Amino acid sequence: MATNSSSEDLTLPGGWRGKAPMLLAVGLICVLLSAGMCYFVGGEENRSVGFSAFLHSYLANFIFCLSICLGGLFFVMIQHVARAAWSATIRRVAELLAYMIPWWLLLFLPILAMVWWTDSPALYPWNAGSGNVSAIVEKKLDYLNPFWFTIRVFVYFAVWVLCARYFFGMSRKQDETGDASITLKCQKWAGPGIIFTALATNFGAFDIMMSTDPEWFSTIYGVYLFAASMLSFFAMMIVSCYALQRAGRLQRQVNTEHFHDLAKFQFGFIVFWAYIAFSQFLLYWYGNIPEETQWYQDRMNHGWQYVGLVLIAGHFAIPFLGTMARKVRRSRPLMAFWGVFILVMHWVDMMFVLLPTDEIHFSGLLLIGHLVGWIGMVSVFLGLLIYRTGDTPLVAQRDPWIPDALAYQVGP
Amino acid sequence: MSEHQPKQKKIRPPRSFGWMAEYEDENQLLDAARKVRDAGYSRIDAFTPFPVHGIDEALNIRRTRLPWFSLVAGMTGTTVALLLQWWTNAFDYPYIISGKPYASWPAFIPVTFELTVLFAAFMTVFAMLGLNGLPKFNNPVFTDPKFDRATDDRFFLWVDSRDQYFNAEKVRELLEATGAKAVEEVWEDDSPTEVPKSIYAGIAVLILITLIPGAIVLNMRNSRSPYPRWHIFFDMDFQPSRKAQQPTTIFADGRVQRPPVPGTVARGELGPNDPFLLGYDPEGVAMGKGAAVNVQMVSYQQENSASQEPIEEPPAPPPPQPDTSAADDPQASATADASSEQAGEAPSKPAGDQAPTTAEDEGDAGAGPAAEGEPNYAWLERFPLPVDAELIEVGRREFEQNCAACHGLAGYGDGLVSRRATELAQGYWLQPTSLHEQRIIDQPVGRIYYTITHGKGKMAPYADALTPRERWAVVAYVRVLQRSQNARPEDVPADADLASARGDDTTNR
Numbered sequence: 001m002a003t004n005s006s007s008e009d010l011t012l013p014g015g016w017r018g019k020a021p022m023l024l025a026v027g028l029i030c031v032l033l034s035a036g037m038c039y040f041v042g043g044e045e046n047r048s049v050g051f052s053a054f055l056h057s058y059l060a061n062f063i064f065c066l067s068i069c070l071g072g073l074f075f076v077m078i079q080h081v082a083r084a085a086w087s088a089t090i091r092r093v094a095e096l097l098a099y100m101i102p103w104w105l106l107l108f109l110p111i112l113a114m115v116w117w118t119d120s121p122a123l124y125p126w127n128a129g130s131g132n133v134s135a136i137v138e139k140k141l142d143y144l145n146p147f148w149f150t151i152r153v154f155v156y157f158a159v160w161v162l163c164a165r166y167f168f169g170m171s172r173k174q175d176e177t178g179d180a181s182i183t184l185k186c187q188k189w190a191g192p193g194i195i196f197t198a199l200a201t202n203f204g205a206f207d208i209m210m211s212t213d214p215e216w217f218s219t220i221y222g223v224y225l226f227a228a229s230m231l232s233f234f235a236m237m238i239v240s241c242y243a244l245q246r247a248g249r250l251q252r253q254v255n256t257e258h259f260h261d262l263a264k265f266q267f268g269f270i271v272f273w274a275y276i277a278f279s280q281f282l283l284y285w286y287g288n289i290p291e292e293t294q295w296y297q298d299r300m301n302h303g304w305q306y307v308g309l310v311l312i313a314g315h316f317a318i319p320f321l322g323t324m325a326r327k328v329r330r331s332r333p334l335m336a337f338w339g340v341f342i343l344v345m346h347w348v349d350m351m352f353v354l355l356p357t358d359e360i361h362f363s364g365l366l367l368i369g370h371l372v373g374w375i376g377m378v379s380v381f382l383g384l385l386i387y388r389t390g391d392t393p394l395v396a397q398r399d400p401w402i403p404d405a406l407a408y409q410v411g412p
Numbered sequence: 413m414s415e416h417q418p419k420q421k422k423i424r425p426p427r428s429f430g431w432m433a434e435y436e437d438e439n440q441l442l443d444a445a446r447k448v449r450d451a452g453y454s455r456i457d458a459f460t461p462f463p464v465h466g467i468d469e470a471l472n473i474r475r476t477r478l479p480w481f482s483l484v485a486g487m488t489g490t491t492v493a494l495l496l497q498w499w500t501n502a503f504d505y506p507y508i509i510s511g512k513p514y515a516s517w518p519a520f521i522p523v524t525f526e527l528t529v530l531f532a533a534f535m536t537v538f539a540m541l542g543l544n545g546l547p548k549f550n551n552p553v554f555t556d557p558k559f560d561r562a563t564d565d566r567f568f569l570w571v572d573s574r575d576q577y578f579n580a581e582k583v584r585e586l587l588e589a590t591g592a593k594a595v596e597e598v599w600e601d602d603s604p605t606e607v608p609k610s611i612y613a614g615i616a617v618l619i620l621i622t623l624i625p626g627a628i629v630l631n632m633r634n635s636r637s638p639y640p641r642w643h644i645f646f647d648m649d650f651q652p653s654r655k656a657q658q659p660t661t662i663f664a665d666g667r668v669q670r671p672p673v674p675g676t677v678a679r680g681e682l683g684p685n686d687p688f689l690l691g692y693d694p695e696g697v698a699m700g701k702g703a704a705v706n707v708q709m710v711s712y713q714q715e716n717s718a719s720q721e722p723i724e725e726p727p728a729p730p731p732p733q734p735d736t737s738a739a740d741d742p743q744a745s746a747t748a749d750a751s752s753e754q755a756g757e758a759p760s761k762p763a764g765d766q767a768p769t770t771a772e773d774e775g776d777a778g779a780g781p782a783a784e785g786e787p788n789y790a791w792l793e794r795f796p797l798p799v800d801a802e803l804i805e806v807g808r809r810e811f812e813q814n815c816a817a818c819h820g821l822a823g824y825g826d827g828l829v830s831r832r833a834t835e836l837a838q839g840y841w842l843q844p845t846s847l848h849e850q851r852i853i854d855q856p857v858g859r860i861y862y863t864i865t866h867g868k869g870k871m872a873p874y875a876d877a878l879t880p881r882e883r884w885a886v887v888a889y890v891r892v893l894q895r896s897q898n899a900r901p902e903d904v905p906a907d908a909d910l911a912s913a914r915g916d917d918t919t920n921r
Contacts, residue, residue, distance in 0.1 A: 278518075278521060281518065282518055282519070282521065282522070285518050286510065286512075286518070286519060288510070288511070324483075326479075408465075409465055409466040409469070
């Protein structure tokens with residue numbers, strides 16, 4: 001299977017690697033800057049809103065990055081379970097993304113610490129504890145309390161990390177041994193892996209994201225996050241492959257067919273996201289029950305309604321029409337553009353989902369603060385990704401599917 | 413079809429239809445297709461048991477126009493769905509559903525989505541069939557039994573004899589050079605093209621068979637039969653239930669119609685002359701003008717009309733004093749002139765279905781305690797039932813449920829409905845009478861009972877909503893309210909029973 005000629009350089013470009021420390025430093029500074037800006041969001045008289053706004057903003061940016069990695073994890077396992085040949089050459093990038101999840105646990109620790117050692121309701125109102133929460137939340141405190149919350153978060157991360165490490169580790173092992181039975185093992189474990197990761201993601205979405213508004217609930221919330229994760233992952237994948245090719249990597253391994261397929265997936269998940277987002281909205285809007293509509297009430301007032309309109313156009317209508325044509329999907333620069341577009345929209349989406357509360361209203365300052373925080377978080381993300389990758393080859397070396405993937409052809 | 417045809421074909425070789433090569437796997441097929449394509453042939457095709465990646469390119473098939481059909485159909489579906497829903501819900505028959513706006517776009521989306529998909533899917537399928545020239549009954553390639561394996565485990569490449577560069581020998585050589593398992597010429601199928609007679613016959617027979625049931629029915633409709641009717645649902649045609657006036661074996665007296673059980677009163681059959689139900693004594697002598705004769709005529713008429721018509725407005729019941737707010741009501745004053753002429757005979761006039769005839773004419777104002785047109789009965793002055801705290805409590809409940817919305821909790825005519833109507837400046841709204849007007853305070857209890865039973869002006873009758881006892885209870889409560897708002901200090905100890913019943917609640921208006 002000596003399909004990868006040894007002359008080919010399949011590791012990260014050296015120039016990229018040098019940038020990692022800088023990225024991390026920029027990231028840290030930006031996050032601090034964002035904290036400072038958000039602090040003023042509440043105005044003179046209400047500093048606690050500023051604190052709350054920063055925490056929400058941090059969480060939104062955190063989920064933005066984490067969801068991409070989760071999408072990568074799902075992708076890897078789905079490729080195994082489907083015994084897909086075409087994706088063998090691009091799977092490593094997804095594996096690397098998923099392999100970053102342990103870092104995200106690290107970045108979640110500040111929030112956990114806040115939940116654990118304080119009773120601040122700034123991010124999770126239930127954290128105020130019995131007697132300080134509304135009657136509805138009072139009944140939920142058996143589930144939503146610092147102790148169980150922490151345990152559950154660790155369980156979710158354990159599932160994600162285990163799966164990510166397993167599939168990345170096996171793939172690396174195969175690089176060395178070329179043992180085809182490793183592929184079979186991966187295929188065997190991908191099924192259970194998907195089930196557990198899906199459960200962890202679903203309940204993780206409930207706990208980490210949905211409980212920022214503990215009175216409200218939506219059973220489709222986890223699916224919403226899944227749709228957004230897969231969509232942003234495919235966008236990230238297209239952008240990374242494009243960037244790597246620009247830097248002279250993966251020239252032979254990723255051809256137009258791969259781009260076309262990633263673009264098709266991205267297109268599909270644009271529709272899926274819209275379907276889920278709209279279903280959730282329609283049922284609550286039509287039912288018109290105060291308990292359920294409150295969440296949308298927060299998001300349809302105080303300036304957030306414009307963000308919602310931006311989502312309808314930018315997260316659905318525009319990219320839906322924009323990436324419909326086959327010509328566009330097969331054009332790498334165009335798809336790279338749409339990938340970046342989708343990633344920005346994913347950021348807007350996470351902002352729309354996580355930022356608004358009855359206190360946090362939309363404002364220019366909040367937007368800029370959140371944007372700076374995003375730049376920071378993405379810098380950290382890229383920095384860590386580069387560290388994580390190190391000199392790991394960007395393509396699996398001796399995967400038995402590689403020849404098929406290299407010869408992948410669909411049409412003219 | 414017929415066996416002699418193939419033999420004939422061998423004797424007289426028909427026109428060649430093209431060449432067919434058979435391969436064992438798809439990669440051979442792909443290679444071969446590329447070679448044939450590169451040799452310049454364009455009328456070529458491949459037959460495979462499953463979709464083969466890259467075959468389009470290998471055969472040099474031009475991009476299909478199918479997506480455009482789907483796109484246009486999809487957009488048509490979107491438009492049609494939106495227009496259809498907008499037109500039906502917001503334009504042609506505006507109807508509020510679930511308190512949503514007529515054109516509630518979020519609710520339109522699911523149907524829009526479905527119609528978009530439906531239109532696009534149908535168009536895609538039918539356009540695909542159309543572009544492929546399907547359905548087609550036959551194709552010469554089917555004459556070769558080997559070809560059956562195209563749906564199983566063999567791959568075929570086909571070069572059409574109508575190709576511009578077609579040359580039978582060259583094509584054969586080319587195909588053989590691609591490593592085909594077999595290369596064969598396909599002959600034009602010259603079996604007769606006309607549809608066999610038997611098919612026509614079959615269709616004719618089918619049509620005839622479908623006519624049979626109709627023919628039987630027609631025949632039965634137009635002929636007589638000595639046999640009894642044929643009952644499909646026997647127990648529906650012959651039911652054990654009996655019709656009126658028929659005998660029955662179920663009851664001892666053999667009658668289907670049952671006499672009322674002794675000691676019971678059928679609905680609506682309660683004695684029409686009971687003052688408890690009427691609020692006045694039909695036998696008694698009315699005050700002021702009008703005579704007992706009139707009263708009895710009225711009750712007679714009411715009895716008659718009650719059996720055919722829903723509860724009617726009381727015959728001409730104008731308030732005796734012209735200074736009520738009713739004078740502000742344009743409608744009331746408009747009808748005033750017309751009705752005042754007949755005011756004297758109003759009680760005997762059947763009430764029309766227009767607004768109650770109110771005789772508000774100033775000219776009649778001096779007509780004594782019972783003004784012209786005011787029902788003129790011997791009103792009960794005393795409650796026809798014992799008044800106790802329990803009754804007043806019932807009255808309070810019913811008043812707050814039924815009356816307070818208009819008259820206000822304390823009876824000042826300032827209920828929520830009234831306030832809202834005033835706020836909206838609704839021209840037709842008539843301020844509910846304050847129950848603390850001297851005129852109402854002076855009214856006998858029977859008169860108020862009558863108002864509740866029959867309604868007045870904008871106020872609906874409550875005969876259906878409240879039982880007579882509840883109506884009396886409400887009257888008692890109205891009295892309590894009036895007393896509570898106009899109490900003199902000496903009232904309190906003197907009538908502690910009534911005053912203490914709900915005294916607390918009634919004062920906070």
